[in-house]
Amino acid sequence: MTTPEPERDESEFLARYDPRDYDPVSVTVDVVALTIRDGALHVLLVRRGGPPYEGMWALPGGFVHAGGQAGADAEDLPDAAVRELAEETGLSAKGGVIGRVHLEQLGTYGAPGRDPRMRVISVAYLAFAPELPDPEAGGDAADAAWVPVGALGLTESAAQRPGTTRRLAFDHARILSDGLERARGKLEYTPLATAFCGGEFTIPELRSVYEAVWGEELHAGNFHRKVLSVPGFVESTGETSDRGGRRGGPRPRLYRPGDARLLHPALLRPSREEQIR
């Protein structure tokens, strides 16, 4: 670790860590796939069919196709994330519904010991999906399901009664927590809430996305005016929904995602005063 001769240390290190001879590192991709079901935020989880953490829930993921020496099967990291997502949901990767899923890199988790078997570096991706069918468990997964995020007891880390919390394998609770925080922030200054809706949606539907992700109710009237006032957020289709509100009310108008990539001004969440320090 600490040597008085940096040059010797460096050359020694380079010789030792030439990956062609020595010291393998595994790289996996894990996906935090979020969607809205019944007005609640859900995450795609798989139940592990083998050790370690057998029987526990985990994020869908797997090894990146590295391509070996020839580099034949080498795949890019986002492609690996899409492939894992497609494998777990049973949907085809190219075209179709999965083409409408927003995917972005969340972060990389590589602490020693996070996988008890070996050194594993995991690149986590975050996906925002419209409502998808129930996944079909495949491969070594014993089960796969959309799980309500609220049922995992992640929000109040202190108030977790041990039996209440469904623990996640590896450091996936941390990854999911980071993904949720990223999602909450992204909804503030990007129009990505529309990625949770289908191709057409109403303003109240969009509001329910914000309420599900942020976990708090928003003022319907002010939200409505705000969304329409941000240039490029949504675009009217001219149509109206064929049903009124769930318990009455006029039929809301339909909108499409607009061409903005950033919301200006942003839609800030009400309760941020606490988390500033």
Place this chain on the structure above:
Amino acid sequence: MTTPEPERDESEFLARYDPRDYDPVSVTVDVVALTIRDGALHVLLVRRGGPPYEGMWALPGGFVHAGGQAGADAEDLPDAAVRELAEETGLSAKGGVIGRVHLEQLGTYGAPGRDPRMRVISVAYLAFAPELPDPEAGGDAADAAWVPVGALGLTESAAQRPGTTRRLAFDHARILSDGLERARGKLEYTPLATAFCGGEFTIPELRSVYEAVWGEELHAGNFHRKVLSVPGFVESTGETSDRGGRRGGPRPRLYRPGDARLLHPALLRPSREEQIR
């Protein structure tokens, strides 16, 4: 790729990619270390002493100590970033100036072919440093220096005259570009501009940080009032600087970083209208 039997495909894939037998992936850490020198944003670069890209400038970085089968020397990713930064700058990692450096993960770059030798996944880190001494080239680096970001011709990707741009090795131009954009955004809603200053600073010094990173001049009076109005951004020391402004004026007061971790309300850059779509 597309097989009718997902179960066989998955188990086959798991057998093929068990990293203990097969298909090594290298993991490196690269650091985008930024600082302010003479009122201009600088990035720490090293000149490569060997192929590939021999003689070109690159971000400081190197292989992560994976720890082998036993996991003895395994290091965490942020530790690897600090180690690389310390090795390149010649500063000690524990304590001292490098302890004041802000470090955060930027992203992971793993496109096949980004390193011509083999499959390399690089975890990039972003560092905000106060003014540091000139680095000492060590190891296989032929040179190391703080380079003005403006001299690299990254801002206007179209208007690059070939001779003007100093190209960077690998995909480091992209990584640096992502780091700069992250830095610009971070200054908006976090107090991290203070990480570029020493322990004490004046409001005009803080403003010059914003101007260097954002590349545009700010209104001195409004900036002053704005910084003081954000709770927890800065904290008065009660002292005043021993010198006035560079070309006259009263002696500015001195401040310390406050306890806020987020700026509320945020300090938005003036010219964001263009980049929204």
Place this chain on the structure above:
DNA sequence: AAAATAGTGTCTCTGAGACAGTATGAG
């Protein structure tokens, strides 16, 4: 009929930005 909802109008308060103005120190 009753209740809930979609959408709009209006008022108030905060904050950003433009501008002016004063005091202070460098050259």
Place this chain on the structure above:
DNA sequence: CTCATACTGTCTCAGAGACACTATTTT
């Protein structure tokens, strides 16, 4: 002395949020 600079005061305008109100649909 001259000028740049630190800092404060003031004005205007945009936008967030609270509230009220109407029209429309479900139950």
